[in-house]
Amino acid sequence: MSGRRIVVLKGGRSLERQVSLTSGARVQDALERLGHEVHGLDVGHDLVARLREIAPDAAFIALHGSDGENGTIQELLEILGIPYTGSGVGACVRCSDKVLAKHAMVDAGLPTPDFLSFNETAFKELGAAEALPAVEERLGFPLVVKPADQGSALGLKFAGTAADVPAALVAAFSYSEKVVLERFVPGRDLAVSILDGRALPVVEAIPLDEDGYDFAARYTIGRTRFACPAELDEDTTARAQELALAVHELLGCRHFSRVDLMCDAETGALTVLEANVIPGMTETSLLPQAADAAGMDFDALVGTMLGLALGD
């Protein structure tokens, strides 16, 4: 399938622009090595015009954050008749909204940490603040507060006491009109990538300096190291992979995705935090690490992702 004209969509205005540019540059390199005619496109006002001008055989989406993951770009590519990598519009809409995704999991009986979600109106116009003690009682402390539609760690806060909750909510609302308050699961951070219908080896993110509850470290590149395959017993590995595959299918994901899980330190129970339709493709990203552990190098991974889009 060499020699196709491929456009790599990257950059854009999202808060994750830099990560996207890095993912995009690496994907471009790989596609060139695979012998394709590659056009990198920093997504902006002229997107549709440029796509019409280039008339690619397929689009490789390396956008992270808002427009790339919420189905907007996918919708445009559909109407332009350009095949694209990864999930379709419906799955993007479901996965990019943590609230929709978590409700779908709850309805299907798949484990996800208990949660509640509110938009800004609830607090500004409906007096939702008065219900906060009840929310806190149900979820317990510490609890996690995060924007409903941010992919990165931006806006993610941990509230150790009731006094922390208002500031954490204000922070999360800086990024999104809707926020999720979620029960905190102490334990191990796992990620399972799905590629072409099968689960890849599990990756574990391990904070480098473990000084008690250092929440910041867990979500900061450079203060975390990754183990792949994660050191888990066979049963846990199998359960994590099955669960990830079930979530991938439940949410209607196509070709590939990455499902983030927590493994409870005490009970060993697995819960799903979220599913990502456009996993990162940087040097430290988890999908490429998982593929590598499965014996698939970066070029082969990119080739496979593109092949699935082209139906090769």
Next chain:
Amino acid sequence: MTSRRPGRTQARDLERYASLFSSRTQNMRSSPMRDLMALTARPEVISLAGGLPDTSTFPAEDFAKLMSHMAVKATARALQYGPTEGIDEVREAIVRVMAAEGTDVDGDDILVTTGGQQVIDLVCKTLVDPGDVIIAEAPTYPGAVPTFSAYQAEVIQIEMDEDGMRIDVLEETLERLDREGRRPKFIYTIPNFQNPAGVTMSAPRRRRLVDIAHERELLVLEDNPYGLLRYEGEPLPSLYAMDGGEFVIYLGTFSKILSPGVRVGWAAAPRPVLQRMNIGKASADLCSSTLTQLFVAEYFAAGQWEAYMDELRALYRGRRDVLLESLAKHLPAEASWTRPEGGLFIWATLPDGLDTTDLLAKALSRNVAFVPGRAAFLDGRGGTSMRLNFSGVDEDRLREGVRRIGEVVHEQLDLLGSLTGRRPGAIPRPSERATGAEPRVDPALADVLHLPRREDDASRRSSS
């Protein structure tokens, strides 16, 4: 669109080189805040985040005249290497500039450097072993943070008030270190119109700091990029002048009084320290650009620099006043900010419960930017503060920028009020546990200068 040549592409894969990187570079990673700061450079954003002087004020005809004089007088010399310590004419110009601030210096005590930033690097290179203590102000210059980190220093930040660094706290800290058997390698201070806080160290504190340096035989690095940009009040003597060149290393630069593009700065220091710095500089870059040193020398020889300084001061004073007026108009009563007598920056602090890193995300959606306070601390403090620059943006855009910042601040305060049912002043301070996703020490946060970048480079950088 970028069609690229195959063959060269593999060399961009970071992992092929990662195992070769030194432990120093392990701090140089990406962070969510760095990604956020990258967005502030978009052209549609009114950025009060930069620290750039307004070089558009330099007359093009003067520039052309200087360049042609140089061509007539010194083409071969301009294109040649020069001495590591700098060419004589520039050192003469430096003596005059320092004299304009009331500081006498011997030309032989001067090392010309590639910008003031190189002085910070050379001082660290000369003095700091991994684990050594550097004392700095809280907040400190964000651009010094990655340098301190690269030399694996332990940085202790001393709080400030409207009179600059709290010398009583400094003395307590020095005593504590004494008891631990540790001696700081140097004390880093920006006494005039501090970056980012905008405050100026008072005369008694200057005196006391210099006395402490003598009593304890400690070195002080006096960073003075803005001393000549004073818009009101009486100039204060430099630490270097008070000290007589024994324990103070003076850092000067032409960046804010002429051009940061020429990359010419200098150090004045005790001879033994200067000699070591000279060796360090020779290994770094042999010498600073002869071409731009000659340009600087020619400019000062032409004798109009003081008139240009008057112009700059008038321009920046006006912008500072506009920024101060706009803050009074648009920020809530619970906010506070510094009122600098000079320099380029104002430091504003919002009520507890707001976080300026998160606020920046919201501000960026309205196309306005500032530097979140955390960038100026190595210990996670600064969450409610922000640095605002007034030199690089014209008055109308300053007004509009602050209006937009005020808008998002008020929105967040309203939300906070409805969450707590209280006025923000009475909001309980969040516990230490309520940390966000930002690291406590992240030199990457200092990526706030917004050096222009080639478009192509930006998209190729694989640093995360």
